Amino acid sequence: MRFARALLQGREVTAAVAGDPGAEVLHALRGTTTVVDLAGGDHGAAREATDWALRSSDAVPVSSVRLLPPVQPPSVRDFVTFEEHVEGVVRSVDGAAGGGVAPEWYQAPTFYFTNPHGLVGAHDDVPVPPGCAAFDFELEVAVVVGAAGRDVDPARAARHVFGYTVLNDWSARDLQRREMKVNLGPAKGKDSATTLGPWIVTPDELEGFRDEEGFLALRLRASIDGEQVGHDLLSNAGWTFEEMIAYASRGTWVRPGDVLGSGTCGNGGCLAELWGRRGRQDPPPLRPGNVVRLDVEGIGSVENRVVAGSDLTDLPVVPRARARSRRRERNGGRAA
Template structure:
């Protein structure tokens, strides 16, 4: 099943609709159900809703504009591809390496759920000289089959990888837009990334339920699907998702460790290798080749079993300035006891 959100492309005041994509048409959920409600009910709810949809309420896909397929509860983004880490490290300090700590546990950061973009929605980047894309696959968390009523309201903690697998509702494509120069500066303070990334994340074109991917799982539980990215029609990167260092259930399990995952959480795989982003290629080439993204460029990502996620780069947005930090010019004053 494919689950999406959309608006009527011709309506002057469009209201979002949510439902299924069947062939080349969209069909709303029955009884006003929502993507959030379906995720809370899990695959059971999705199959029950699909069995009750009315074909006579469908609309041609070409007549609607797709939105991001969900409003995420949170967005975690991992760095699960060893080849990507090698290339990016070379772009930062000229030394291609993977630090030993990377192998010990999957690492992630939280990004901004309020700046999610949908398919075809242009990105408005900050002022940057090194705008980049990141080709990723993301899992969407949902309730498991046969979950107890109300279980998904609080989510789950300390899942095993086996338990986590049943909480993977589906998959979508993720583009983690990055301003590499801003990211590099702020991470020198040993925190982040923050403003180098939180201006935009694209998701879409829809969520494909996990049962559609069982045929792609290899013997070790990794998704052997192809992912590729083109800039202005030219192939820049391509990789197999099965080259991840950890499987998706292991990422979900780690995210839940001493914490909590809930329906609607989005977990990105991190950038695939072999040109999944420009930064990796800059590190390997020792120069800004290919060139950073510029206004007017089109980035198209295609993932086997999911589809295509495209976006144009818009004009840079100039933000109001902030002063530099006040430096200490005298002994710091302390409060009196």
């Protein structure tokens, strides 16, 4: 099964997706049913919703609608699970001579929280973030959580998978480099836009790609203006999605609709990895007019055009930190 969100005749709808690649059609689900509703139910509920839509809703060509992010998630966690990506980006973002992967990377599937309000659809334009001169894409796959869980056993985490979608973690590398020197982040370097789409594919459609170690061996491809810049296999990740769900749920809850990104694949899954390996910005940072396309076997493609964003000179000035004393007492009602 596949599920999408779209603007259809001026209203947002959640729909079942049918048809062959390149000729997909949407069938609106009943009433106000959402992906989060379906994710929180059982597999039978999603199947019943799909069967009703295919029987009762008109077929609308995907090419005639604007695809929205297929889910409105309560939270978005983005992991970093590809060793090859880390090797290259450490050199690029941190400027570390020789790069290298921190030993801690091998101990747990590390993630950060990104902005659920910055999601964009599969074909939406993506503005360059204010003040950014090193804009980048990141080719990922995301899992959408189904059943809620806390302290999930990795051996049983498959029960908490609703489906998979393509994720592009757009990144302002120069902003990211600055803020991570404070040993926090990434934050503003990442929160301007995240593409999700084109739809969510349920696990049963991808089981044929699963290898003997439990990884989904999906082919991944990234191109800019029609020229391929990266390709990899999803199975080169260091952890499975089930292990990511289990780790995310340690001491807390994962909820229906939560999105967990795989992290960026290797072998050119982003520009920063290539910059780090080559010692120069080759290919150059993304500029307005560039079109970035990400293809994931078995799921689909997203294609976004980069456009000009807000100019810093047109935005309110954020002051620098003020020099402050370190006095600890007040004198006569004023700081002493």
